[in-house]
Amino acid sequence: MMEVASRAGVSQATVSLILNGSPGAKFSDDTRRKVTTAAKEIGYRPVQRGLPQVALATNQIAFVVDELTSDPWMALAFEGAREFALQQGVSVSLSVCRGGKLLDEDLLREFVHQPVIGFIYGTILTRRITLRGPFENLPTVLLNCYDGKRQLASVVPGDVEGGRKATQRLIAAGRRRIGFINGQDGIDASSDRLRGYRQALASSDITFDPDLVYNGNWEPPSGHDGTRAFLALDAPPDAIFCANDLMAIGCYEALKEAGLRIPQDVSVIGFDDREVAQFMRPPLTTLVLPHFDMGAAAAEHLLDIVGGLPTRHSQIKVECELIDRASV
Known part of the structure; x- marks a missing residue:
C-alpha cells in the first residue's frame, strides 16, 4: 500500500x-x-x-x-x-x-x-x-x-498541503498578490495552512509579504476586518485565501461593500467546504476538511x-x- x-x-x-x-x-x-x-x-x-x-x-x-x-x-x-x-x-x-x-x-x-x-x-x-x-x-x-x-x-x-494547494490554485488563475486571512495564532491548523501558503509562494518565486497575512479568529467578522485591512494597503491583493469558509463569508461582504467583484477583481478561496460554501454568491472555491x-x-x-x-x-x-x- x-x-x-x-x-x-x-x-x-x-x-x-x-x-x-x-x-x-x-x-x-x-x-x-x-x-x-x-x-x-x-x-x-x-x-x-x-x-x-x-x-x-x-x-x-x-x-x-x-x-x-x-x-x-x-x-x-x-x-x-x-x-x-x-x-x-x-x-x-x-x-x-x-x-x-x-x-x-x-x-x-x-x-x-x-x-x-x-x-x-x-x-x-x-x-x-x-x-x-x-x-x-x-x-x-x-x-x-x-x-x-x-x-x-x-x-x-x-493542512500544509491544503494551504499549498489553495494558494497554487490562485497563482494558476494569474494572481500574484495573494492575501491570507488566517485563524487564531498558535493553533496547529493556522500554522500548517500558513506554512503551505508560504511554500506555494516560494515555489512560484513570489516574495512573501507579512503585510498580506492577517490573523483572524475563524469567525466571519475577522474575515471582514482582514479584508478591509488588505484593501487599505497601498498595493491591495488581487486574491485572498481565507483559512476557513466562515471567514470567507466576511471577506465576501467587505469586497462587495468596496464595490469589488468576485472573482473579476479579487479571487477568493476558503477552507473546510461547509455546506454554506456552495450557496454563497458566487459559490466559493474551497478545500474539504x-x-x-x-x-x-x-x-x-x-x-x-x-x-x-x-x-x-x-x-x-x-x-x-x-x-x-x-x-x-
Missing part, C-alpha cells in the same frame, strides 16, 4: 479508502485514477482483514471525543469510522468527555469494565495531547490530534492493529480535496 501511495503521489490513507471503496470518501476522479492505475501496475490487492477470535460482545470500538460542538467535524469523523467498521462486522460507540476535561475520570472508569477492542480518541482542534488510563492498555488511534512522543498512531488532515475520511482511516488502522497486521506508529495525513467553484 505504501508503494502504491508513493507511485500515485498520495497518502496511504487515500490509497486505502479508494481501493476499499469506502462509502462517503470524497476524492477527485484524477486522484482515484492515479491510485487504481498504480495499484494495477504493481499488482496490488487490498489486504483481507481478520479480527482475532473474540466473543461478539467485544467487537466494539470506543470512539471518544473531547467535545461535540455546533461544528460538524467530530460527528462526520464518527460516521466515517462507524461506516468503515460496520463493513468489518464491528460496531462503534460514541462517548464525550464531560465538562471539557481532556479525560473525564468517570469516563475512564466506564471503559475499564466495558468490553471494547480498542479506542479512537478525537479532538475538535488539531493539537498535541497526552493520554493515560485505559488508552495505555488497549490499541488506540488518535484522530485530529497526536502525542508528542509519537507512541500512538494518529490521523490528521493534510476530510473528517469523514479521517474517521474511516482511523478505524481501518485500529482494526489492522487489532488484527495483528504489521503496522508502525505513524502519522497519517489525509488529503484535503480542492472543490473548484466560481470564486477564483
Whole structure:
C-alpha cells in the first residue's frame, strides 16, 4: 500500500479508502485514477482483514471525543469510522468527555469494565495531547490530534498541503498578490495552512509579504476586518485565501461593500467546504476538511492493529480535496 501511495503521489490513507471503496470518501476522479492505475501496475490487492477470535460482545470500538460542538467535524469523523467498521462486522460507540476535561475520570472508569477492542480518541482542534488510563492498555488511534512522543498512531488532515494547494490554485488563475486571512495564532491548523501558503509562494518565486497575512479568529467578522485591512494597503491583493469558509463569508461582504467583484477583481478561496460554501454568491472555491475520511482511516488502522497486521506508529495525513467553484 505504501508503494502504491508513493507511485500515485498520495497518502496511504487515500490509497486505502479508494481501493476499499469506502462509502462517503470524497476524492477527485484524477486522484482515484492515479491510485487504481498504480495499484494495477504493481499488482496490488487490498489486504483481507481478520479480527482475532473474540466473543461478539467485544467487537466494539470506543470512539471518544473531547467535545461535540455546533461544528460538524467530530460527528462526520464518527460516521466515517462507524461506516468503515460496520463493513468489518464491528460496531462503534460514541462517548464525550464531560465538562471539557481532556479525560473525564468517570469516563475512564466506564471503559475499564466495558468490553471494547480498542479506542479512537478525537479532538475538535488539531493539537498535541497526552493520554493515560485505559488508552495505555488497549490499541488506540488518535484522530485530529497526536502525542508528542509519537507512541500512538494518529490521523490528521493534510493542512500544509491544503494551504499549498489553495494558494497554487490562485497563482494558476494569474494572481500574484495573494492575501491570507488566517485563524487564531498558535493553533496547529493556522500554522500548517500558513506554512503551505508560504511554500506555494516560494515555489512560484513570489516574495512573501507579512503585510498580506492577517490573523483572524475563524469567525466571519475577522474575515471582514482582514479584508478591509488588505484593501487599505497601498498595493491591495488581487486574491485572498481565507483559512476557513466562515471567514470567507466576511471577506465576501467587505469586497462587495468596496464595490469589488468576485472573482473579476479579487479571487477568493476558503477552507473546510461547509455546506454554506456552495450557496454563497458566487459559490466559493474551497478545500474539504476530510473528517469523514479521517474517521474511516482511523478505524481501518485500529482494526489492522487489532488484527495483528504489521503496522508502525505513524502519522497519517489525509488529503484535503480542492472543490473548484466560481470564486477564483
